[in-house]
Amino acid sequence: MSSSYGENIRLSIFGQSHSPAIGMTLEGIPAGEHIDFDQLQRFMERRAPGRKAYSTARKEADRPEFLSGVRDEYTCGAPLSAIIRNGDTRSKDYAAFSALPRPGHADYTADVKYFGYQDYAGGGHFSGRLTAPLCIAGGICLQILKRQGIEVISRIKSIGPVADESPLLFSTAGKDFPTVDEAAGEAMQAAIEEARMQGDSLGGVIECAVLGLPAGLGDPMFGGMENRIAAIVFGIPAVKGIEFGAGFQSAWLRGSENNDSFIIENGQIKTRSNNCGGILGGITDGMPLVFRAAIKPTPSIAREQDSVDMRELKEAKLSVGGRHDPCIVPRAVPCMEAAAAIAVYDALLGRRKELR
Numbered sequence: 001m002s003s004s005y006g007e008n009i010r011l012s013i014f015g016q017s018h019s020p021a022i023g024m025t026l027e028g029i030p031a032g033e034h035i036d037f038d039q040l041q042r043f044m045e046r047r048a049p050g051r052k053a054y055s056t057a058r059k060e061a062d063r064p065e066f067l068s069g070v071r072d073e074y075t076c077g078a079p080l081s082a083i084i085r086n087g088d089t090r091s092k093d094y095a096a097f098s099a100l101p102r103p104g105h106a107d108y109t110a111d112v113k114y115f116g117y118q119d120y121a122g123g124g125h126f127s128g129r130l131t132a133p134l135c136i137a138g139g140i141c142l143q144i145l146k147r148q149g150i151e152v153i154s155r156i157k158s159i160g161p162v163a164d165e166s167p168l169l170f171s172t173a174g175k176d177f178p179t180v181d182e183a184a185g186e187a188m189q190a191a192i193e194e195a196r197m198q199g200d201s202l203g204g205v206i207e208c209a210v211l212g213l214p215a216g217l218g219d220p221m222f223g224g225m226e227n228r229i230a231a232i233v234f235g236i237p238a239v240k241g242i243e244f245g246a247g248f249q250s251a252w253l254r255g256s257e258n259n260d261s262f263i264i265e266n267g268q269i270k271t272r273s274n275n276c277g278g279i280l281g282g283i284t285d286g287m288p289l290v291f292r293a294a295i296k297p298t299p300s301i302a303r304e305q306d307s308v309d310m311r312e313l314k315e316a317k318l319s320v321g322g323r324h325d326p327c328i329v330p331r332a333v334p335c336m337e338a339a340a341a342i343a344v345y346d347a348l349l350g351r352r353k354e355l356r
Helices: 037-047 091-098 107-114 121-126 128-147 182-197 225-233 247-252 329-355
Strands: 010-015 021-027 065-068 080-085 151-159 204-211 239-244 262-265 268-271 289-295 305-309 314-318
Touching: 010 128, 021 128, 037 128, 037 329, 080 128, 121 128, 128 151, 128 329, 151 182, 151 329, 204 329, 225 239, 225 289, 225 329, 239 247, 289 329
Parallel strands: none
Antiparallel strands: 010 021, 021 080, 065 080, 151 204, 204 289, 239 289, 262 268, 305 314
16 A cells, blocks of 8 residues: 555554544554553654744644553553644635646545545645644654664754765754754855745755664665655655665765775674665664655745646636745654654564564
């Protein structure tokens, strides 16, 4: 199923942007894992709408309600199931888009796929709203990984033409705007505001690193760590590209420049550089696993755009009203951490089965 992910744990996400609730079911989490619900809520609030000047005005509590799988804050071995009730919806804002597809959205392709029966309000099941249940599952996996010495950190690498050139060495989760360089973050926020005032939007790049990973996770060919991470990262709406380590820059290097020389450090095998992003042959090598994902500009913009009337088969104009982020990148940062944590924990459980 397209809305499910995983081999050793199985995540299924359900609901639509304006349905009564959205939610997730996560199977395969071992019994006895503690869930800090306060910590999970703080993680959820990093993604939630209506918290910042540069985000949508839609306000949602995004407080998970667990229906099964938990007893006294510990997993009980049954499938974890949780919902988030949708409250601040305005479906009438989307009435026109049943016939006029919004450029950059899935309105047209969904109409073709589902013969006009799709829920188009707020983007339906295609909406970024569905990253909230992703963050429930990812937030739980982050807690489990942290107890095992594995940490997932991330930051905004760039928004539009503004880049944060400082290295990612620590978590930016506690920051109001998740960049390493404060000055770069201020410049990014100014660029977002400028786009908003012009009725436009901006995209950007998010960088993510997984620290403390053991060597040996993942498989060659189709089960590689790049494959596993890419599969779930592309489940985040607006992601249009992903690269690992040096990524596309490696195409400009010679082998002597790109290869990561092996060294012995404190009695352990390491590499002097990390152009491979911590993955060789689809398998982790014990170095930080590093990837970056490109996020497209928010397609819902106030500027007039060209579209068509799908029923009348004639060209038309539209301007998207309602409440939308002028830049989705800041709220996508925790989603990237959630996706990475789910993929890594799934692979970690698989490795443990091999070592039995």
